[in-house]
Amino acid sequence: MSDMLDGVTTFVRVVETGSFALAAERMHLTRSAVGKVIVRLEKRLGVRLLNRTTRSQSLTEDGQAYYDRCVRALAELEAAEADLDSGRREPKGRLRVSVPQAFGHHCVAPVLMGLARQHPQLKIDISITDRFVDVIEEGFDLVVRVGPLADSTSLAARSLGVQHASIGASPAYLARHGTPRNVEDLRGHTVVAYLRAGAAQPWDVVDTDGQIRRAQVQPQLGFDDMQGIVDAALAGFGLAWLPSWLLARYERSGELVTVMENCFRPSQEIHVVWPKSRYLALKTRCAIDALVAEIPAMLDAAES
Structure with missing residues (x-):
């Protein structure tokens, strides 16, 4: 029975990824091992499930019928595990999470570390990157995203709040160059830019009259990493675009x-997203609940 289920899981993963190599990577196996599982499964069933060429693969008619039933069977097994999971007091197992760099370091990681302290059987792997990850293809249980969500029928989401952005600088820089009061005053100041895909993001700023205007600034220094921008601002290099919650931390010191x-527009929504499923594992639900309970207060602290 165990071998049968292993074969089914591997077969479904191969179909979902569209590749033996990708399925092997996701399952931490060799491509050869995955191929052997599929061959054994086809031999046991007495039918060919996949048409294979050197460049592609496709389901046979028998393979499609078998795949549809395997997906339903695995869903039932997932439901059974979820029912057992819901009866446990303690979440356990491995939770894979991807978070943006600055927000992940300062906000998400402390929440998840607290969760790990409460639940010793819970293993949390945190990937900290500003790269846009594919939640399902890369096998993440949870992903925190800053900015608009791409439409997806395969993902669920909950809001963690709104990230506003402000302009900040070191006291030493302002003492040397003065403090700008409006968008026009920004002209001529040294600024540190946030880079996205190699391009400096424009400064669309709410002016003193409430109108949004694009500041005429020419960044001399740019980073695609928020901590780099913070470090440059701390060194007195110039004015910096910073999330308000992050700037507030350094302002308090x-x-x-x-x-x-x-002052920056548009503001950015922050969500936690995860693969849609009829049954949510206890480990995932506990992490979502912890983030929803704690993150909004961290964002609101910048407003107080």
């Missing part, structure tokens, strides 16, 4: 000063 508060 006196290392940075808010020059124009919550």
